[in-house]
Amino acid sequence: MDIKKDHINFAVGPVQISEEISRIGADPVPYFRTPDFSALMKENEALLKEFMDAPEDARAVFLTGSGTASMDAVTQNVFTKDDRLLVVAGGSFGHRFCEICEVYGIPHTAIELRQGHALTPADLAPYAGQGYTGFLVNMHETSTGVLYDMDMISAFCRENGLVLVVDAISAFLADDVSMKRWGADVVFTGSQVPIASPLSDAPLNLTCAFAMAASATPGIFVAFDRKIMLGCRSVKVRTTAFDAFESVNYPYAGVVDSSGLNLDRSVIPPQRGECVLEDTVDSDVYLLKLTPGTNPKLVDLMIEAGCHGIVIEAFGIGGLQFVRRDFVSKIEKAIDAGIPVVACSQCLYERSDFSVYQVGQKALAKGAIQGFDMTREAAVTKLMWALGHTRDLGEIRAMFHTNLAGEIAL
Numbered sequence: 001m002d003i004k005k006d007h008i009n010f011a012v013g014p015v016q017i018s019e020e021i022s023r024i025g026a027d028p029v030p031y032f033r034t035p036d037f038s039a040l041m042k043e044n045e046a047l048l049k050e051f052m053d054a055p056e057d058a059r060a061v062f063l064t065g066s067g068t069a070s071m072d073a074v075t076q077n078v079f080t081k082d083d084r085l086l087v088v089a090g091g092s093f094g095h096r097f098c099e100i101c102e103v104y105g106i107p108h109t110a111i112e113l114r115q116g117h118a119l120t121p122a123d124l125a126p127y128a129g130q131g132y133t134g135f136l137v138n139m140h141e142t143s144t145g146v147l148y149d150m151d152m153i154s155a156f157c158r159e160n161g162l163v164l165v166v167d168a169i170s171a172f173l174a175d176d177v178s179m180k181r182w183g184a185d186v187v188f189t190g191s192q193v194p195i196a197s198p199l200s201d202a203p204l205n206l207t208c209a210f211a212m213a214a215s216a217t218p219g220i221f222v223a224f225d226r227k228i229m230l231g232c233r234s235v236k237v238r239t240t241a242f243d244a245f246e247s248v249n250y251p252y253a254g255v256v257d258s259s260g261l262n263l264d265r266s267v268i269p270p271q272r273g274e275c276v277l278e279d280t281v282d283s284d285v286y287l288l289k290l291t292p293g294t295n296p297k298l299v300d301l302m303i304e305a306g307c308h309g310i311v312i313e314a315f316g317i318g319g320l321q322f323v324r325r326d327f328v329s330k331i332e333k334a335i336d337a338g339i340p341v342v343a344c345s346q347c348l349y350e351r352s353d354f355s356v357y358q359v360g361q362k363a364l365a366k367g368a369i370q371g372f373d374m375t376r377e378a379a380v381t382k383l384m385w386a387l388g389h390t391r392d393l394g395e396i397r398a399m400f401h402t403n404l405a406g407e408i409a410l
Contacts, residue, residue: 135163372409
């Protein structure tokens with residue numbers, strides 16, 4: 001396949017494949033116990049050090065795993081329970097660093113940032129001289145698109161004697177990376193499927209996304225496999241297939257075929273007034289998926305952990321344990337503590353209705369909020385958003401009984 005050299009890459013991370021690299025990729029990989037393999041790895045290490053502007057005595061470690069595997073490996077091997085870390089938590093990957101620290105019992109403080117906001121000197125100032133030993137940052141927080149000021153961060157780390165660990169997975173070779181200038185102790189990156197790969201679905205999905213954006217239709221949509229779906233109805237249902245996303249319990253907003261983009265405007269929620277970004281959310285929401293052996297005391301632990309909202313994935317149309325494992329009383333306890341509980345179904349398709357069975361009726365009587373046909377992702381996100389605006393249980397219930405963006409059928 002002839003790849004044109006004038007293609008423009010709009011994606012973060014994946015890059016175009018040149019003809020020379022494609023030819024190299026066709027060569028067999030040498031056996032790892034041969035001098036040829038050793039020479040190849042040493043060459044790779046030299047190139048990584050060059051492009052990262054690393055010190056001469058720096059070494060490269062190659063891992064067979066995902067980007068998250070690198071985050072995990074670096075965190076647990078560089079730090080211990082005796083450390084105190086600062087973690088920039090400005091998006092899902094920053095919070096992933098926090099989760100890894102929690103798994104290994106490494107003390108840490110999350111510098112929480114509003115979604116889409118940059119890290120500023122004012123955000124760092126309260127932590128200066130407070131006995132911290134390390135700093136974890138995703139140079140480019142992919143989930144929000146924010147590129148952090150690494151020179152500012154590195155200056156703060158030098159002034160406070162902090163070990164600096166940088167996740168540069170989506171920034172390496174796209175933005176300036178300099179271990180020398182930053183004084184970074186560890187920088188890690190990872191490979192991604194290139195957009196120019198002949199078997200990649202990225203060009204088609206990107207083209208469909210541009211077509212939807214050009215239609216000037218207000219809303220949040222997912223463009224995948226020639227389908228346009230409401231964001232609040234989209235769920236990833238497959239791991240490797242190109243039709244990885246599906247619109248659950250809702251028609252497609254549009255499809256792309258030989259005639260172009262065909263929108264079904266009857267299923268696209270109408271715009272009500274001026275579009276205003278309301279991005280204040282409360283992320284202290286827990287999702288509990290019930291199994292036959294789930295211990296109701298998990299709800300007690302959530303309350304003790306300071307959670308502000310709970311989404312329960314119950315059985316079928318609306319079943320949960322209440323005889324020997326009484327979840328109904330735990331739902332009541334959480335609600336009495338001012339914690340809203342949203343009850344959904346584990347079933348991906350069709351709606352839940354907790355009024356059908358006696359146990360569901362008991363849960364509703366104690367104050368549980370029905371999720372009906374919402375996806376678990378939409379239920380969790382809506383509860384985070386609702387809690388970001390109010391802690392009043394009545395107001396949150398009213399929000400869940402309102403279809404805001406096509407996320408629920410009442």
